[in-house]
Amino acid sequence: MHELVRHAAEARRQAYAPYSGYKVGACVLGSNGRLYMGCNVENISYGLTICAERSAITAMVLAGCVEILEVAVVTRDGGTPCGACLQVIAEFAFKIEHVKVHCATEDGVMQTYDLKELLPHGFSSGEVRQNETDTRQSE
Ligand code: THU
Numbered sequence: 322m323h324e325l326v327r328h329a330a331e332a333r334r335q336a337y338a339p340y341s342g343y344k345v346g347a348c349v350l351g352s353n354g355r356l357y358m359g360c361n362v363e364n365i366s367y368g369l370t371i372c373a374e375r376s377a378i379t380a381m382v383l384a385g386c387v388e389i390l391e392v393a394v395v396t397r398d399g400g401t402p403c404g405a406c407l408q409v410i411a412e413f414a415f416k417i418e419h420v421k422v423h424c425a426t427e428d429g430v431m432q433t434y435d436l437k438e439l440l441p442h443g444f445s446s447g448e449v450r451q452n453e454t455d456t457r458q459s460e
Contacts, residue, residue: 324432325393326425332358332373332393333427335458339363344396345373347402352388352415357381364415374406389413392422392436399431407440409460417443 323347333346338361343360359376374394381389392410394402401424402410414420420436 322428323393323423323425325356326395326423326430328356328358329391329393329395329425330374330427332360332377335371336360337362340365340367340370343396345400347373347377348409349374349377350390350391351384351386352390353384353386355381355386356382356394357384361368367416372403372406374402374425375409378409381413383413383440387413388415389420391421391423393425393430395425395427397426399426401434401439404440407436410436411440411443411445 325402329346331345332348336344336346338344340363347371349357351357357380359373359380360374362371362376364370389410411417414436415433417436421433422436422439423433425431440453
């Protein structure tokens with residue numbers, strides 16, 4: 322089995338999903354060659370739920386890596402990442418055409434997309450980017 326899927330399936334076992342019953346595990350491959358895993362963590366105040374993908378990306382950033390090469394998500398039906406997670410994956414993609422997203426079940430990959438297919442028109446304002454550059458320069 323695909324190594325990323327195997328790790329995402331392992332992370333899924335830690336999912337905390339007592340409200341939806343829908344467990345999700347994610348694994349991202351960073352540009353440093355390391356794998357970072359995450360699972361969904363639900364809350365009785367539903368809107369506070371953290372998705373598996375964003376939990377994995379947080380671990381990657383904490384480790385000092387800010388570029389994603391590949392992502393695997395394991396669910397019971399091979400579902401795709403939600404819109405919010407796609408936007409967060411895009412934040413750390415050098416080129417969205419080059420980031421593969423494997424949607425899988427415990428049995429293996431059901432479908433592989435590139436991020437550009439799943440998020441063809443994500444938010445990426447040039448004006449905000451200009452602001453980011455100015456802020457970084459003044460640090
Ligand atoms: N969920 C994820 O972990 N990732 C996604 O991309 C979509 C949804 C979780 C949130 C919630 O715990 C459960 O799946 C059902 O929506």
